[in-house]
Amino acid sequence: MKNQASIKYAPAADSSSASHQKKEFTISVFTENQIGLLSRIAIIFSRRKINVESLNVSPTEIEGISRFTIVIAEVEEVVSKLNRQIEKQVEVLKSYYNVSEDIVWQELAMYKVPTNVISEKAKVERLLREYGAQAVAIRSDYTVFETVGHREETDGLLNALAPYGLIEFVRSARVAIIKDSEGFHAKLKEFEQHEPSQEVIENEYLDKRDEVFTM
Amino acid sequence: MDTLDIKEAAAPRTEKSTTLTGSQALLEGLLFEGVTTIFGYPGGAIMPIYDALYDYHDKLEHILVRHEQGGIHAAQGFARSSGKVGVVFATSGPGATNLITGIADAMIDSTPLVCITGQVFAHLLGTDAFQETDVVNITAPVTKWNYQITDATEIPGVLAKAFHIARTGRPGPVLIDITKNAQIQQFEFTGYEPCNHIRSYRPAPKVRKSYVEQAAKLINEAKKPFVIFGQGVILGEAEKEFTAFIEKAGLPAAWTILGESAIPTDHFLNVGMLGMHGNYAPNVLTNECDVLIAVGMRFDDRVTGRLDKYAKQAKIVHLDIDPAEIDKNVQVTVPVWGDCKETLPMLTALLDQREHKDWLAKFRELEQQEIDEVIAPELNPTGDVMSMGEVIKVLNELTGGEAIIVTDVGQHQMVACRYADFKQSRSNITSGGLGTMGFGLPAAIGAKYGAPDRTVVAICGDGGIQMTIQEFGTIMQFGAEVKTLILNNHFLGMVRQWQQLFNDKRYSFVNITSPDFIKVAEGYGIAGKSIDQRTDLRAALKEMLDHKGAYVLEVMVGKENNVFPMVPQGCSVSEIRLK
DSSP, rough: OOOOSSSOOTTTTTTTTTGGSOOEEEEEEEEEEEOTTHHHHHHHHTTTOOOSSEEEEESSSSTTEEEEEEEEEEOOOOHHHHHHHHHSSTTEEEEEEEGGGGEEEEEEEEEEEEEHHHHHHHHHHHHHHHHTTTEEOOSHHHHHHEEEOOOHHHHHHHHHHGTTTTTTEEOOEEEEEETTOOOOHHHHHHHHSSOTTTTTTTHHHHHHHHHOOOO | OOOOHHHHHHHHTOOOOOOEHHHHHHHHHHHHHHHEEEEEEEOOHHHHHHHHHGGGGGTSSSEEOHHHHHHHHHHHHHHHHSSSEEEEEEEEEEHHHHHHHHHHHHHHTTTTEEEEEEEGGGGGTTOOOOOOOOOOHGGGGGGGEEEEESSSGGGHOOOOOOHHHHHHHOOOOEEEEEEEHHHHHHEEOOOOOOOOOTOOOOOOOOOOOOHHHHHHHHHHOOOSSSEEEOOOHHTTTOOHHHHHHHHHOEEEEEEETTTTTOOOOOOOTTEEEEEEOOOEEEEEEEHTEEEEEEOOOOOOOHHBBBGGGSSSTSSEEEESGGGTTTSSOOOOSSEEEEEEEHHHHHHHHHHHOOHHHHHHHHHHHHHHHHHIIIIIHHHOOOSSSSSSSHHHHHHHHTTTTSEEEOOOOOOOHHHHHOOOOOOSSSSSSOOOOOOOTOOOOHHHHHHHSSSTTTEEEEEEETGGGGGGGGGGGHHHHHOOOOOEEEEEOSOOOOHHHHHHHHHHTTTOOOOOOOOOOHHHHTTTEEEEEEEEOOOGGGHHHHHHEEEEEEEEEEEEEETTOOSSSSSOSSSSSGGOOOO
């Protein structure tokens, strides 16, 4: 799995480079399912006063392996250092960081709106159609809609519904699939060997050194 | 009950099993891991373990400390002098929280420890039970790994994992919190199996040959190569490999205070101490070398000074076992990720035989300047009051550099690191990263248990000694032959020095009064003496060293002496001040 190679290494000295602007990174961490690890990973960010925008912990295609999906806005140099601090945790198998172009991602949002507003105002109905919202609960006093999509999309409907008596809004953490990932099965097999192969102990950082090394 | 035959107990998964309590299984595991000495303090939630320990007293030596902080510093001293894993026991709540300073110290200084804490019964977790503290979460940021055991059957496996994690890779402290029910619970013990693989943990990364080759090329082409090394050389037990490396290519080598003693003080390529109070030449020439080779060190800010003016002219090679250290503080040209015991010989094999005479001479030239302006006046003062440096000088003459020097934190620490002579590795034990006052005395006690045949001198200031002075009680009860040398300047000297230099001599709460240390020692049954005359110095130090048993020597030194050279905070290493 070489997906992390899609992020080009940029030397810190190049201060004009895009790597010195904060942008959104999605960190995917594959871990043992262990009590206390959530706190250990959270501490890596909070200790450095870095805000976690979104955090999701889920199972993976492999039983017993958990997947953390963490979104932060930071410069790449910092993200790469955080990634290595995450990998340093004993129970972390592997951690990747990606920019949005490298991943397929979704967030789910739910909106609770008074039912009478929807039934009376044609504009609200149009909005819901426009944003692809689906009703998940309909009661005489309120209706709950959901949308799934990127932040701009779920935010868009939130803003649009605001003038119509929106009662409650909630959005889930991001979940993301890395586009060129081949899944974690093969990787895990190698981790289970006593003598991991070169591939397992790969270091994305070192790999990229080939490109930047100058004599 | 009798302890089990180890071989029998360790036989893997036979039908043979023995009924043990969790506490007994823990002690069997410790024996299997080769533990001989435990530092600890009992309390309610760890009582079942102490009850089991009663039957193991002939196999496991337990040193009852006077405070848990003393216990963990002793375990650190033990680990640092012996190279083994230090073990400490504490009870839940306050017992466990008293360990925190030492755990944090061990974490930042990569000291292998296994800390065992008692915890309230599992069914009481989260109820704010008596002496309940969330130890696993409190210690998460300062442990390499930690785990709470609530069922006795987990004990052998978790303990094996703990030792494996503590001692492999970049070592560090590990904590196991065991609820009281798990300590009491009986289970079928089928044997202790040591751990040598955890699938999510990669302690010893494979070495990339291509980077070793690139590093060798840089070093071979260098005109002014300079090696800076840290504790990684000692932790990797790579002292010989390191010496061969610098000798083959004629590389001047300077040390961080944790790396000190990895090569002898008088080695012809040893060019001294790095950092804020380090030697003049290695600091200045850091900014003149063309290739800087960092071995098992982490570019701490006390070593680098201002980062944006640190070795900017140099290509940097960094050998480290911890990938997270590569590029963390200093952007490197070639990272050689791996255990230096493995990477150094690979690198040495590719190096050309060189001497770099002119370059080495440059170090000696600057060294002479430091000798003239700083070292000579410090070691041979002409005034009436004694200097810390001259005390260390006489100590060197009497020990021949064979002693283990354990220091506390402050001016005396810098002076001891600067001037103490060392002939063998694992001889300088000091709190580097955390700078823990109170470390010296208990760490020296532990160091003595870790290296019982060696002379152990604890060098402390009048401030730091008072933070853990209760450990005289541990010496009194168990007889550790620790020589405590108190350098008393009636001040919290390092802070006072900063206040003098940077706060217009506004001496804010640095004037500390001390008890009569010799009377305190006497109260603990420890012999001692206090001197304030230079003429008494040699005889007093000799008496301290020759005395059978522990000894406390207080030496009154200059009140307002400063440690120089100094790289002021926020300055570049090459802006080091000689006065």
